[in-house]
């Protein structure tokens with residue numbers, strides 16, 4: 201926010217008036233490109249233009265009659281309707297539409313005097329700073345990276361290996377020296393031994409001695425160079441492997457600790473590419489790119505000094521092709537960057553297609569859509585093929601052109617240098633040294649055009665990694681939280697409101713007190729918020745309003761680890777890890793002995809089917825449990841939840857995939873188990889909940905009925921209707937049979 205605007209606004213707000221929303225538009229009042237600020241406080245709405253600061257519009261909240269957005273071509277308008285006064289319209293372009301609909305929701309909440317809940321983390325498709333389209337949703341803008349800050353942060357990864365980094369620098373510098381010296385020695389060989397001039401001209405023995413010395417020198421330098429190359433290679437691999445492993449570890453650690461909210465907003469594929477691709481790019485930059493850049497810059501300076509010292513005019517002349525080479529390089533890389541981006545995109549598209557089509561291969565086959573999937577793949581593959589051809593041809597052209605340009609340099613040396621040799625103002629040795637240095641000079645220049653795009657890529661990768669690392673993790677180590685090793689299992693919801701998107705609550709003002717050991721049945725239509733309710737008990741998400749208390753303690757005050765280790769959950773879609781049945785049952789309690797595992801399996805009515813398999817408890821379940829039936833998977837999941845003896849047991853449609861007979865057995869087992877445990881059971885098959893102490897009926901995100909099975913039946917309310925409906929359907933089926 202510009203300083204002037206900020207000063208203006210802070211002058212306008214009296215003490216005690218709280219600023220709640222601050223957004224900027226990208227159009228001014230006349231609909232041209234420009235900025236206006238919309239500020240919403242608990243009492244007023246201000247519209248502040250950046251030019252003409254005196255024309256601030258102030259509207260008290262209680263003067264508003266309606267605030268709404270209106271979609272227009274290419275943009276929209278925030279219409280602020282007031283009592284007995286003309287409506288104010290604030291225009292914005294399409295890229296801000298989502299933001300303004302959220303703002304509207306917030307203002308309306310204030311106007312109606314309800315809770316103020318808006319979503320401050322909207323999906324970003326454009327950069328906040330420069331407005332450019334982002335390469336991926338909520339991603340990093342490559343144009344706005346603060347390079348120096350990023351570089352400093354990248355360098356911290358080198359810190360633990362300071363000694364090796366220094367060694368790498370030293371080795372590279374010496375290596376550079378060994379590359380620069382040889383042409384000077386060959387110059388001596390030519391001028392002092394082969395075609396000597398001046399005083400040594402005729403002394404054969406002296407010339408031979410010099411030759412021997414110089415060759416020895418060359419050998420020494422070659423050996424030194426070999427040693428340095430070897431040391432360089434070793435340090436680079438040593439450092440590279442460690443740094444990538446460090447970055448990957450740090451990143452994965454963070455990924456495990458991040459909240460579910462983080463994953464709700466992102467594609468798993470994109471997150472995974474950070475662990476693999478971005479970490480790789482960062483490492484490449486650190487141990488290969490950065491030293492290469494530094495060494496080559498130093499080398500260029502060194503060589504240029506030598507060249508100018510030997511013959512400044514000729515040195516100037518061979519610089520002529522360099523601007524052309526640089527210009528050509530910049531042009532070329534600009535184009536290549538485009539191809540590389542397309543290439544990246546095409547690859548991630550094709551990977552997504554393959555991933556989805558193969559994970560969903562059953563659906564593909566069931567609907568006989570193989571041909572369509574093959575065609576989709578074929579089209580994407582063709583795109584990659586075309587890009588491959590274009591990039592390849594571009595490379596060829598690039599190298600051919602650079603070779604042409606460098607050969608001009610060569611001709612300059614031969615022509616002008618040759619004339620001076622003939623005129624005896626330049627020795628042949630110097631000419632040859634010039635020739636050798638010229639190549640060393642041109643080679644890095646070819647690559648300098650790339651440096652920019654290549655650094656951008658590495659920095660963007662680094663930023664993407666840092667973004668993950670900087671996302672606040674779940675509060676596992678919250679020092680304010682209390683360790684509780686033994687909870688009783690009282691759960692109470694106090695005026696709880698929650699929505700995955702804050703401004704669209706799923707649960708409204710839930711009040712519910714559950715005593716320890718009680719079994720609660722949650723009933724309601726699909727999508728009403730049953731799973732959401734239990735998600736909140738596990739603190740997978742934090743409530744937006746109100747509190748959840750366990751044993752009279754706000755859930756945020758309980759150590760997350762203690763909380764979750766005392767909750768056993770059978771999720772709606774049970775997930776098994778590849779491995780054996782026994783390993784899956786003991787997932788939550790890795791050290792469990794076989795007896796415990798078997799007891800849990802018996803309780804979950806899984807024992808019989810497990811021992812009927814040829815490998816018994818050692819049966820492999822396949823990836824995601826794909827080798828088990830739906831009902832078998834559910835029972836393994838129940839056993840897993842039971843095994844670590846939780847104080848709070850959550851069964852989310854836990855028996856939906858088993859037959860009625862098995863369900864009855866599981867219910868009996870669970871009835872035994874639920875003694876002394878608080879249980880939440882969710883089921884669409886209402887007969888399942890007959891054992892529950894109380895049933896809670898949800899409708900529209902609110903609790904509409906609470907009571908025992910019989911009470912609710914007598915009440916003849918919503919629950920009664922639902923039971924009637926289910927009975928009718930089962931009767932119809934019975935009649936048909």
Ligand SMILES: Nc1ncnc2c1ncn2[C@@H]1O[C@H](COP(=O)(O)OP(=O)(O)OP(=O)(O)O)[C@@H](O)[C@H]1O
Nearest residue numbers: 464700701706725726727728729730731732733772
């Ligand atoms: N991770 C999520 N992100 C955004 N919205 C979600 C998410 N999970 C659920 N929702 C939405 O919240 C609402 C409640 O979902 P919930 O899973 O609690 O329903 P449910 O009562 O368990 O339904 P069902 O009986 O079908 O399992 C639904 O409208 C759903 O679309």
Ligand SMILES: [Mg+2]
Nearest residue numbers: 730731732772
């Ligand atoms: Mg559910």
